[in-house]
Amino acid sequence: MRDSYDIVVIGGGLGGLTAARRLAREGRHILLAEQHSQLGGLATYFQRRDHIFDVALHGFPVGMRKSLRKYWGKDFAERVVQVRSIRFHNPQFQLDTTFDNRDFRAKLQELFGLPQERVEAFFAGIAAMNYYDDNSETTREFFQRYFPGRTDVWRFLMEPITYANGSTLDEPAISYGIVFGNFMSEGVYTFQGGTDCMIEMMQRELRSCAVEVETSAAVDKIYVAGGKVRAVRVNGREIACQAVISNGSLPRTVLEWTGQEFFSPEFLSGLQKVRLSTSSCQVYIGIREGATIPYIGDLLFTSTCPEYNTDALLSRNISSRTYSVYYPEIRPGTHKYSVVASMNARYEDWAKMTREEYRAAKKAMIEDTLAALEQYIPELRSICDYTEAATPLTFQRYTGHLQGATFGSKFDGLRYSMELFKQVGGLFHTGSVGIIMSGWLGAANYGVITANEVDRYLN
Amino acid sequence: MTRAEISQAIIDIVNEIVPDEDWSALQPEENLRGKLESMDFLDVVMELRKQYGVEVPEADYGALSTLQSCVDYLEPRLARK
Ligand SMILES: Cc1cc2nc3c(=O)[nH]c(=O)nc-3n(C[C@H](O)[C@H](O)[C@H](O)COP(=O)(O)OP(=O)(O)OC[C@H]3O[C@@H](n4cnc5c(N)ncnc54)[C@H](O)[C@@H]3O)c2cc1C
Numbered sequence: 070m071r072d073s074y075d076i077v078v079i080g081g082g083l084g085g086l087t088a089a090r091r092l093a094r095e096g097r098h099i100l101l102a103e104q105h106s107q108l109g110g111l112a113t114y115f116q117r118r119d120h121i122f123d124v125a126l127h128g129f130p131v132g133m134r135k136s137l138r139k140y141w142g143k144d145f146a147e148r149v150v151q152v153r154s155i156r157f158h159n160p161q162f163q164l165d166t167t168f169d170n171r172d173f174r175a176k177l178q179e180l181f182g183l184p185q186e187r188v189e190a191f192f193a194g195i196a197a198m199n200y201y202d203d204n205s206e207t208t209r210e211f212f213q214r215y216f217p218g219r220t221d222v223w224r225f226l227m228e229p230i231t232y233a234n235g236s237t238l239d240e241p242a243i244s245y246g247i248v249f250g251n252f253m254s255e256g257v258y259t260f261q262g263g264t265d266c267m268i269e270m271m272q273r274e275l276r277s278c279a280v281e282v283e284t285s286a287a288v289d290k291i292y293v294a295g296g297k298v299r300a301v302r303v304n305g306r307e308i309a310c311q312a313v314i315s316n317g318s319l320p321r322t323v324l325e326w327t328g329q330e331f332f333s334p335e336f337l338s339g340l341q342k343v344r345l346s347t348s349s350c351q352v353y354i355g356i357r358e359g360a361t362i363p364y365i366g367d368l369l370f371t372s373t374c375p376e377y378n379t380d381a382l383l384s385r386n387i388s389s390r391t392y393s394v395y396y397p398e399i400r401p402g403t404h405k406y407s408v409v410a411s412m413n414a415r416y417e418d419w420a421k422m423t424r425e426e427y428r429a430a431k432k433a434m435i436e437d438t439l440a441a442l443e444q445y446i447p448e449l450r451s452i453c454d455y456t457e458a459a460t461p462l463t464f465q466r467y468t469g470h471l472q473g474a475t476f477g478s479k480f481d482g483l484r485y486s487m488e489l490f491k492q493v494g495g496l497f498h499t500g501s502v503g504i505i506m507s508g509w510l511g512a513a514n515y516g517v518i519t520a521n522e523v524d525r526y527l528n
Numbered sequence: 529m530t531r532a533e534i535s536q537a538i539i540d541i542v543n544e545i546v547p548d549e550d551w552s553a554l555q556p557e558e559n560l561r562g563k564l565e566s567m568d569f570l571d572v573v574m575e576l577r578k579q580y581g582v583e584v585p586e587a588d589y590g591a592l593s594t595l596q597s598c599v600d601y602l603e604p605r606l607a608r609k
Binding site: 521 | 574
């Protein structure tokens with residue numbers, strides 16, 4: 070580490086990494102400081118015995134291919150491959166879909182018996198949504214308009230999106246429409262080689278364009294002088310810089326690391342009202358070497374709940390689980406299978422437990438998940454040789470996101486993220502925020518949007 | 529720069545950003561939105577800044593809608609370069 074850089078990027082999530090890469094190409098001198106021992110942020114993986122578990126590689130829209138090509142290089146883009154099929158299994162319906170526009174139209178007409186004009190009108194409604202419009206309609210009202218009373222259809226349309234960005238029926242329809250529009254265009258994609266491969270490639274790429282990458286390097290102070298950032302403190306050492314891009318928690322960037330005295334009262338009171346998104350629980354299941362599992366879909370949305378219901382999705386009394394099944398093709402040359410079960414969750418439900426309660430609750434969650442998954446993989450218990458669980462507390466611990474927020478903040482957070490530099494010169498934010506900027510694609514693209522602002526500022 | 533040079537510079541930039549599109553037959557009045565997504569426009573703005581030192585503020589993004597309007601917008605700004 071030197072004593073001074075043009076830009077310090079706080080955090081090596083996909084937003085921070087992509088911003089750093091983009092700005093390095095403009096010839097800026099950059100330090101990227103990541104508090105964890107590994108880059109990636111929520112886009113992470115971990116290794117236990119001979120298993121590698123992907124935490125957040127369940128699927129992203131095809132747009133990721135183009136963004137990876139433009140902002141990381143051809144070798145990244147070539148690894149983006151489509152997953153074969155997404156399955157749904159719940160009391161209202163059971164189906165398999167490739168999750169693209171064509172197949173969704175067909176399913177809505179053939180399986181759900183909807184007239185073609187209705188379906189077309191719905192897709193036209195999605196296409197007409199504009200991020201800049203001031204539209205207060207909720208997703209529930211939007212669905213009600215096209216498919217009144219059809220809770221089975223709502224579930225089909227909503228469940229994957231809730232899982233992908235934590236949004237609910239009672240939030241602005243736009244937060245649904247943008248993500249649905251992205252995902253639904255051409256199916257669901259993944260990164261061949263796994264998260265570990267992508268993050269290693271990114272780390273190598275950053276080094277090759279002279280970005281200084283420091284891991285186990287936490288920033289706990291952003292210094293301001295004359296209304297502009299002048300330095301940060303990394304592991305106790307002051308590093309001078311002209312601009313800071315925080316990829317960490319937005320409220321912590323403002324209140325903890327910079328200090329509220331540098332922000333206007335209106336900005337602060339608005340920021341404090343921004344709601345964080347909910348969190349997640351996961352159960353990781355390793356299949357022993359040599360054993361195989363039959364194809365049960367790449368993503369399997371299951372629920373025993375009679376209807377789609379946000380409260381039930383978030384409840385500790387779990388009735389809905391989404392399984393990501395990792396077949397050997399994801400890491401060519403290996404023969405390993407693993408399954409990751411994901412559930413939406415509330416931080417509060419986990420934060421108040423004693424150590425013993427917490428341990429017991431994790432154990433019960435693993436047990437319940439195995440029991441539920443046996444329905445799809447009957448021989449599961451005899452072939453599984455490793456299990457582990459993550460809770461909202463785990464996500465908070467590894468990324469420093471308050472309450473383990475999985476998708477940043479709700480819709481209203483975006484404004485505060487984008488206007489940081491109007492409060493303190495040279496202070497920027499990037500990363501999962503405002504629902505639509507979240508996910509691998511959203512975070513990476515937001516990294517570039519922020520890079521453009523920083524570049525403009527420094528010019 | 530002349531208008532023809534500016535036009536060529538823009539085609540070079542978009543061709544670099546979105547190489548899979550055919551830019552050879554681009555009409556001056558054709559809406560670039562057909563071939564460029566919003567992230568691509570951002571890349572164009574960054575390239576213009578880097579290569580020619582021109583700053584296009586967000587309020588002026590509308591001026592980049594066709595090749596013709598890009599040239600109209602950039603010509604006075606590139607006159608001295
Ligand atoms: C369980 C789960 C499943 C998901 N599944 C998918 C999926 O299938 N598809 C998809 O597209 N998206 C998925 N997502 C969402 C996606 O992973 C995130 O939206 C995205 O990775 C967030 O990137 P980010 O740029 O906001 O950075 P983050 O991932 O939030 O990273 C921020 C980084 O900053 C670091 N940091 C924080 N504070 C400091 C500090 N003070 N000093 C130094 N470093 C600091 C953190 O350690 C972290 O590395 C999932 C998320 C979760 C949790």
